[in-house]
Amino acid sequence: MSENLVIYARNVREFYPALSWLRKCVEKRINKGEAVDINYLARCSTMTSLVSSVAKYGAKFGETYTKEDKRQACMELAEYIIEDTKI
Secondary structure, three states: OHHHHHHHHHHOHHHHHHHHHHHHHHHHHHHOOOOOOHHHHHHOHHHHHHHHHHHHHHHOOOOOOOHHHHHHHHHHHHHHHHHHHHO
């Protein structure tokens, strides 16, 4: 089910500002030459609130998510943001 969370986060307009902000933060750290840790990004407050909002969005369609689904979605989104920024 975490795949749906990631799909919603990447494709729904209302979540774009948070993803864009996270991308910019990662980009700044990479430009400074600092290492970006996937675990740190996945556990940051912005990421967790983003995934929580996405889960509430999915609840509108009758979907329910466990803590494990949300944690996995955070990890997948963090990996996506880091890989997308490095390009």
